[in-house]
Amino acid sequence: MTLHQAPRRRRNARQRLAAPAGMATGLLITGLLAAPAQAQSRTDTGSGVPIGTAARTVGDARYEPGPCPKTPEPIKALEGARCGTLTVPENRTEPGGRTIELGVAIVPAAADTPKADPVVWLAGGPGDDAVGEAKMAIDGGLNRDRDVILMSQRGTYSADPTLLCPNIDEFNARAVGLVYDAPSTERLHVEATKTCRDQLAGRGVDLSAYNDIESAADYEDLRTALGIKQWNLYAISYGTHLALVYMRLHPEGLRSVGLDGILPPSKGGSAATWSSARQGFDGLFKACADQPACAMRYPNLSATFDRLVRQLEAKPVTTTITLPDDDKQVKVVLDGGALVNWMTSATHVATQVPAALDELANGKPQRIAQHWAGGKLSPQAMGRIAHGLVYGVFCSEWTPYETEEQALRGGQEAFPSFPREVQAQAPQLTFLRPDCDVWDVPAAPRSIRDVTRGDTPTLALSGGFDSQTGADNGPYVARTLSKAKVVTVPYEPHVVFATSKCAQEIALSFFETPDAPKTGCLNDLEPPEFEIAP
Numbered sequence: 001m002t003l004h005q006a007p008r009r010r011r012n013a014r015q016r017l018a019a020p021a022g023m024a025t026g027l028l029i030t031g032l033l034a035a036p037a038q039a040q041s042r043t044d045t046g047s048g049v050p051i052g053t054a055a056r057t058v059g060d061a062r063y064e065p066g067p068c069p070k071t072p073e074p075i076k077a078l079e080g081a082r083c084g085t086l087t088v089p090e091n092r093t094e095p096g097g098r099t100i101e102l103g104v105a106i107v108p109a110a111a112d113t114p115k116a117d118p119v120v121w122l123a124g125g126p127g128d129d130a131v132g133e134a135k136m137a138i139d140g141g142l143n144r145d146r147d148v149i150l151m152s153q154r155g156t157y158s159a160d161p162t163l164l165c166p167n168i169d170e171f172n173a174r175a176v177g178l179v180y181d182a183p184s185t186e187r188l189h190v191e192a193t194k195t196c197r198d199q200l201a202g203r204g205v206d207l208s209a210y211n212d213i214e215s216a217a218d219y220e221d222l223r224t225a226l227g228i229k230q231w232n233l234y235a236i237s238y239g240t241h242l243a244l245v246y247m248r249l250h251p252e253g254l255r256s257v258g259l260d261g262i263l264p265p266s267k268g269g270s271a272a273t274w275s276s277a278r279q280g281f282d283g284l285f286k287a288c289a290d291q292p293a294c295a296m297r298y299p300n301l302s303a304t305f306d307r308l309v310r311q312l313e314a315k316p317v318t319t320t321i322t323l324p325d326d327d328k329q330v331k332v333v334l335d336g337g338a339l340v341n342w343m344t345s346a347t348h349v350a351t352q353v354p355a356a357l358d359e360l361a362n363g364k365p366q367r368i369a370q371h372w373a374g375g376k377l378s379p380q381a382m383g384r385i386a387h388g389l390v391y392g393v394f395c396s397e398w399t400p401y402e403t404e405e406q407a408l409r410g411g412q413e414a415f416p417s418f419p420r421e422v423q424a425q426a427p428q429l430t431f432l433r434p435d436c437d438v439w440d441v442p443a444a445p446r447s448i449r450d451v452t453r454g455d456t457p458t459l460a461l462s463g464g465f466d467s468q469t470g471a472d473n474g475p476y477v478a479r480t481l482s483k484a485k486v487v488t489v490p491y492e493p494h495v496v497f498a499t500s501k502c503a504q505e506i507a508l509s510f511f512e513t514p515d516a517p518k519t520g521c522l523n524d525l526e527p528p529e530f531e532i533a534p
């Protein structure tokens with residue numbers, strides 16, 4: 001249900017938003033101890049002390065230097081990072097309540113003389129841990145001139161408490177063998193959600209405190225606890241949702257903001273998700289139609305896709321796949337809803353899409369089944385996403401402000417030919433409303449849906465193939481941000497920083513000169529070469 005990235009293409013890429021036991025995991029280490037201060041970048045707070053090497057308390061928040069946050073696997077980009085823990089109230093509306101711990105890693109700038117204003121990376125999801133995305137940030141050169149700060153958002157993998165709920169990941173893996181949008185699948189889905197909720201509540205977690213308002217306050221507490229006057233944000237996917245809330249509530253410490261794969265809080269919900277899917281799909285279909293070889297071999301690709309959705313919803317196809325590095329056979333069911341959700345992530349491997357749809361149309365579902373099920377069955381899909389944060393955001397900030405009728409209308413307007421059963425479940429948000437009914441948290445203040453206004457220099461980046469957060473969200477947020485620069489990188493999927501060298505160059509130039517980022521590389525981009533089957 002989270003807005004996660006699929007496995008990344010390697011063309012012009014350096015790799016990553018894309019889905020979505022026991023006691024909370026403490027803030028542990030993976031051997032990535034903080035390096036000595038003298039080995040670090042000289043970026044400091046004006047006192048001559050490198051950022052992140054001094055303990056400090058400001059109000060109810062305290063930063064303590066210490067071991068680096070745990071990650072599922074060692075991350076080379078974190079070697080030599082300065083690390084520590086930010087301790088903040090779990091619920092700021094309850095003075096004297098319990099506290100939570102958030103892992104912090106500060107990757108030094110590569111430059112000998114770094115700029116004074118670091119870049120803060122806001123992760124995708126909801127539910128991803130920014131510390132775990134260090135490779136993407138650093139491989140893209142984000143620390144060229146500035147320190148890069150990564151903090152585990154509340155509830156995520158390296159925070160304490162964690163709100164992971166691997167039982168939901170396990171259900172998602174089993175569900176590849178079920179009819180995607182069947183009522184029986186819905187019952188099992190909601191049961192998994194309720195089990196997650198009951199487990200977290202049983203550990204004493206205040207589920208109402210895991211939302212964007214509290215998370216934005218966490219980042220502002222980090223800035224003041226580190227003694228930073230101004231910093232920059234680079235946010236991807238759901239992180240842009242949080243960034244826009246942060247810009248509205250805490251603008252005073254911001255020098256500039258990069259938004260990549262934009263998800264405006266004022267539009268969050270199923271209808272907007274359907275609109276994004278339409279934009280991304282159409283961008284890919286048009287790119288194929290514009291190439292003579294692709295257009296000849298795969299004519300009317302959009303019509304083929306629509307027809308397959310209808311056919312599979314009426315008569316699902318069952319096949320088997322073999323897991324990578326394993327001889328185990330797994331049953332996979334493809335219905336119309338499954339095909340739409342596959343397509344939403346398949347824009348990350350756009351060159352394969354026409355051939356894959358053609359194979360499906362000719363009775364060969366294995367390639368799509370492998371793509372669709374492979375990510376859910378991967379060990380990397382287990383126990384890494386903070387589902388408690390997922391529902392905390394969506395169930396307090398989205399569903400209270402979008403009716404079931406509005407959600408359905410979004411599907412009908414974007415894809416009028418789809419069966420109603422498919423239109424009723426937006427991509428990546430299947431069964432969201434009944435899930436939120438059992439999650440049972442209060443609605444966020446209505447102001448959470450306010451547009452963000454201001455004059456903070458902002459880079460609004462989108463991909464032309466982005467089917468998760470449509471490119472029209474760039475101009476949308478720029479309407480009320482007087483110093484916004486809107487850039488769409490053609491032929492790229494969700495989160496262009498992960499796949500496009502050009503996007504990385506634009507982002508780095510933006511942080512150098514926020515009023516005039518260099519976008520000339522866009523003129524040199526060429527469309528992808530689609531796979532043409534015999």
